[in-house]
Amino acid sequence: MEKQIWVWADYRNYFQSRVTLQILARATDLAKKTDAVVCAVVFGDRVDEYVAEYIAHGAQKVYVTDDPLLNTYNVESYAFLLSALVRRFQPETLLVGATRFGQEIAPRVAKQLNTGLTADCIDLDIDDKGRLVQIAPSFGGNLIAKIITPHTRPQMATIRPGTFQELPHDDDAKGKIIPISLPDHMPGPRVRCLKSELHPVRARKIETADIVITGGRGMGSKGKFKKLFDLAALLHAEVGATRPVVYADWVSTEALVGQAGKHIRPKVLFSFGVSGAIQHTAALADAKFIVAVNKNPNATMMKLADVALVADANQACSGIIRALKQRIRD
Amino acid sequence: MLHIIVCIKQVPMVSELPWDPRTGTLKRETAQGMMDPAARRALEAALQIKADRTSGPVSITAVSMGPPMAEEVLFEARALGADQGVLLTDPCMAGADTCMTAVILGKFIKNHCPDAGLILCGSMSSDSETAQVGPQLAEDLDIPAIGYARRLELVDGCIRVERHVDDFLELMEMDLPGLVTIDHAGESDRYTPRYVALGGVEAAFNKGGIQVMNSRALGLDHAFNALKHSPTKIMDVYSPVTEKKGRVLTGAVKKMVDTLFDDYGKIVSSAMGKDLKTHDHEEDV
Ligand SMILES: Cc1cc2nc3c(=O)[nH]c(=O)nc-3n(C[C@H](O)[C@H](O)[C@H](O)COP(=O)(O)OP(=O)(O)OC[C@H]3O[C@@H](n4cnc5c(N)ncnc54)[C@H](O)[C@@H]3O)c2cc1C
Numbered sequence: 229m230e231k232q233i234w235v236w237a238d239y240r241n242y243f244q245s246r247v248t249l250q251i252l253a254r255a256t257d258l259a260k261k262t263d264a265v266v267c268a269v270v271f272g273d274r275v276d277e278y279v280a281e282y283i284a285h286g287a288q289k290v291y292v293t294d295d296p297l298l299n300t301y302n303v304e305s306y307a308f309l310l311s312a313l314v315r316r317f318q319p320e321t322l323l324v325g326a327t328r329f330g331q332e333i334a335p336r337v338a339k340q341l342n343t344g345l346t347a348d349c350i351d352l353d354i355d356d357k358g359r360l361v362q363i364a365p366s367f368g369g370n371l372i373a374k375i376i377t378p379h380t381r382p383q384m385a386t387i388r389p390g391t392f393q394e395l396p397h398d399d400d401a402k403g404k405i406i407p408i409s410l411p412d413h414m415p416g417p418r419v420r421c422l423k424s425e426l427h428p429v430r431a432r433k434i435e436t437a438d439i440v441i442t443g444g445r446g447m448g449s450k451g452k453f454k455k456l457f458d459l460a461a462l463l464h465a466e467v468g469a470t471r472p473v474v475y476a477d478w479v480s481t482e483a484l485v486g487q488a489g490k491h492i493r494p495k496v497l498f499s500f501g502v503s504g505a506i507q508h509t510a511a512l513a514d515a516k517f518i519v520a521v522n523k524n525p526n527a528t529m530m531k532l533a534d535v536a537l538v539a540d541a542n543q544a545c546s547g548i549i550r551a552l553k554q555r556i557r558d
Numbered sequence: 559m560l561h562i563i564v565c566i567k568q569v570p571m572v573s574e575l576p577w578d579p580r581t582g583t584l585k586r587e588t589a590q591g592m593m594d595p596a597a598r599r600a601l602e603a604a605l606q607i608k609a610d611r612t613s614g615p616v617s618i619t620a621v622s623m624g625p626p627m628a629e630e631v632l633f634e635a636r637a638l639g640a641d642q643g644v645l646l647t648d649p650c651m652a653g654a655d656t657c658m659t660a661v662i663l664g665k666f667i668k669n670h671c672p673d674a675g676l677i678l679c680g681s682m683s684s685d686s687e688t689a690q691v692g693p694q695l696a697e698d699l700d701i702p703a704i705g706y707a708r709r710l711e712l713v714d715g716c717i718r719v720e721r722h723v724d725d726f727l728e729l730m731e732m733d734l735p736g737l738v739t740i741d742h743a744g745e746s747d748r749y750t751p752r753y754v755a756l757g758g759v760e761a762a763f764n765k766g767g768i769q770v771m772n773s774r775a776l777g778l779d780h781a782f783n784a785l786k787h788s789p790t791k792i793m794d795v796y797s798p799v800t801e802k803k804g805r806v807l808t809g810a811v812k813k814m815v816d817t818l819f820d821d822y823g824k825i826v827s828s829a830m831g832k833d834l835k836t837h838d839h840e841e842d843v
């Protein structure tokens with residue numbers, strides 16, 4: 229039987245969330261290593277446009293259930309449908325983007341299918357036995373685990389938005405569309421959606437900014453952390469933060485950079501008082517040039533830096549602000 | 559009477575924890591534990607329902623699966639206002655992944671709390687952040703579930719939930735029994751946890767102990783072994799080696815900053831699309 233890698237297609241917030249396209253790109257690499265076919269699975273009402281997008285971004289086959297009954301995202305019916313399709317077509321692997329909805333549907337499908345699920349993989353690979361290697365930070369420490377699902381199928385993983393880069397749009401790409409009709413015995417939804425309105429609150433500029441300034445616990449206090457915004461104004465940069473900083477409410481959750489937050493790919497990253505835990509640095513892999521400030525020269529973040537300043541974070545921040553004021557030519 | 563079950567995990571207070579290289583799992587017994595902040599919010603939601611007169615009588619059971627020391631978070635839950643605390647602990651539960659955790663919690667609810675009306679979990683725990691246990695527990699119990707609640711309300715025997723999911727503000731409704739996970743980082747402070755009153759923890763100690771159940775008392779199969787039955791296996795654990803061999807600057811801040819801009823100013827200036835003087839003594843003429 230043909231080997232398949234499935235990507236569950238999450239298009240609800242299409243223009244903001246490119247996670248499905250990003251995973252399709254990675255699935256394409258993995259498929260080459262195991263001689264598998266990359267498939268997208270799309271549920272919804274009038275989804276032709278999305279189906280075409282997925283094909284243009286690497287899906288070789290698309291399973292589509294297009295029905296007015298599926299016009300709202302409903303985790304129970306979607307999980308039911310997805311599990312039923314998996315039982316029927318038996319893909320080797322099922323990948324799901326870790327949007328909030330993805331994080332709801334994936335564990336339910338895994339449980340229905342009695343298979344494993346690794347959350348928030350930072351990378352995926354194939355081992356010499358053709359198995360999916362799910363690479364994820366683990367145990368809250370500075371450790372990475374390689375996880376496999378040896379005995380059950382599919383092998384399941386969720387991946388945060390921004391982890392991989394999408395392939396360029398290819399209008400000439402060909403894909404096979406496989407329509408699947410709704411089963412007659414769809415269980416009635418036990419959860420009713422009374423209202424669902426799009427409220428984009430997040431300014432996602434940090435994910436695309438050319439210069440990002442991140443601050444960690446080493447900034448010392450909420451008041452001192454504010455200085456990073458002064459620097460950001462001078463540099464036309466966005467400000468990001470580590471989890472303890474967000475938890476301490478020095479800055480809003482939207483600024484969180486890391487596994488649980490945003491992935492960034494700036495040309496220049498300034499990092500102040502950040503230790504460099506893997507859950508944070510996993511989201512910095514594409515930063516081109518890193519300037520780190522830490523009073524501890526042995527902090528991981530300092531080892532990742534192109535230029536490491538052994539200094540107090542606040543003093544260095546003030547020093548850089550002063551220097552910039554003198555140096556910027558208008 | 560509404561019986562609310564709150565699932566509470568004990569999580570390590572420190573982020574760097576030793577792990578057992580043999581089994582590849584965390585040595586939780588060596589860490590100082592605290593109540594998972596997300597589960598604490600779930601408990602807060604339960605306490606608010608209980609305090610609300612329109613809910614009618616409410617009984618809250620806090621349950622935790624973990625090593626014996628996880629008992630502490632249950633004492634704390636009692637001190638905060640939970641009526642019962644139950645610890646599910648057994649060597650054969652060690653190493654449970656989310657699926658097995660859900661099976662164990664599910665066994666407790668099915669066998670020992672048949673009257674459970676509402677089950678509350680945190681949306682994601684601070685030490686593993688998988689967000690899987692809640693949905694998988696709902697699946698195990700075959701009850702409806704709503705994730706990421708910012709606010710809940712009992713309305714005519716069903717529950718209404720406001721949530722913010724992927725930029726959508728939603729209002730959902732379901733019949734009970736059902737499971738709700740409480741958002742771990744709500745923008746509204748509705749479920750900001752209360753603190754234990756002074757002496758509260760001790761009072762909870764006096765109110766009678768925590769019920770402890772092993773796998774037999776729970777009704778698990780005698781061959782149950784969470785680690786063995788977990789479908790995922792850890793092949794390898796390693797420390798990421800990431801070194802760039804960059805340049806390290808030390809000394810006076812002013813000197814370091816000048817070196818930074820003298821030597822790398824071009825990189826910064828091209829990223830910001832503005833000209834930078836490469837030497838601060840270079841004067842504009
Ligand atoms: C499941 C899970 C998910 C997580 N997800 C994320 C995530 O998405 N993003 C994230 O950031 N974290 C995440 N974390 C937390 C992560 O493991 C680290 O705990 C966190 O990144 C550390 O933040 P920090 O560097 O600000 O703090 P610390 O680790 O406390 O480091 C502070 C640093 O500041 C330095 N310092 C102190 N004082 C000064 C000073 N005066 N001047 C200069 N330097 C100073 C210290 O030397 C130290 O290096 C997650 C953890 C878990 C368990």
Ligand SMILES: Nc1ncnc2c1ncn2[C@@H]1O[C@H](COP(=O)(O)O)[C@@H](O)[C@H]1O
Binds near residue numbers: 596682686
């Ligand atoms: N061992 C456990 N005992 C009790 N509740 C748990 C346990 N593990 C997870 N939970 C619950 O599930 C939620 C989500 O956890 P997680 O899936 O680990 O992110 C937590 O906030 C708890 O409410």
